[in-house]
Amino acid sequence: MSTPPSPASADTRVEAIETAWRIHGAIGEWTARVDAKASFALTLESAATAGIIALSADDQMFADLHGWGVRAPLWLGTMLILIGGIFATLVVVPRLRASQELAVEAPSHFIYFGHLRHREPLELATALQQANVLPVLSQQLIKMSDIAWRKHRHVQWSFVCFGLGAFIVFIAGVAA
Template sequence: MSEGESVTREEATKTAWQVHSVLAEWTRTVDAKASFALAMESAALAGVAALSGSGHRLGSVSGALPKTALWTGLALLALSAVLAILAVLPRHNRAGRMRSDHVDDFIFYGHLRHWSPDELADRLGRHAPLPALTRQLVDMSRIVWIKQGLVRQSLLTAVGGCALIAVAGLTG
């Protein structure tokens, strides 16, 4: 299809549903990555805690720079876990708390819960899904973008934290 060639609303709606499916899959994927990151970061924190006891290398770190590296690394590792948790938190903002102003918002479950089955059947019969679907696609894209950024920040922060902890262990 060349640029500018028009399609029917039915074709546009079909394409929008396909994009919706892809966005839902990307959301699942980024949530899985965040869960993996949190598991790895938690394991790293547990490992540092285990190696910080007396008789272990991290428990006997001395010197201002190694101690600073150790505590900064721990703080970064803890921050990375928080970022991973933030990535998997639901992101609805205020959407769905009240009925939507749009009479055709029947895609998001937060809006659907305010309706009776009869109201929903009526709206589905009288309104085309494309406007609601396109609003949902934009919202989902924004959410996936934020989640991806948080997972990326989480992983990079964890690497930095682990590197500082390793430096503290080697130099302290």
């Protein structure tokens, strides 16, 4: 028979909580950086779209394209750039859950601002003094990591779509 693990010492718990808060801060920084990358991507994609529109005006490079061999790459590249813009937008759109769900979860959660807005000051103070913060913080770290992962994937796809789209539009411009 195995013996159950002994409870963690107070020092170990404090160290675990401090480590969890450091991880929380790092995830927050990574999320802020990916938001900045998405903003940069959206700026590139917007400028490229504006450039394509400007080059499609009368007497410009893309104004009188004849044949699907030139039109199709232009439209395909433009669509890929726009799809990249959608991915970049998905990164920076705030992720707020339904207020009803948050209100139900609020009594046992106190890190996310969406939960905190459903708490009363004295009740929250009591919960902070009495609750074991590590399980709540651990759950928040997992949720934040999932959000950060999705944001990084979206910005990755944004740059892929932009690069591929810009290359295809370039090919259409050379063929024009």
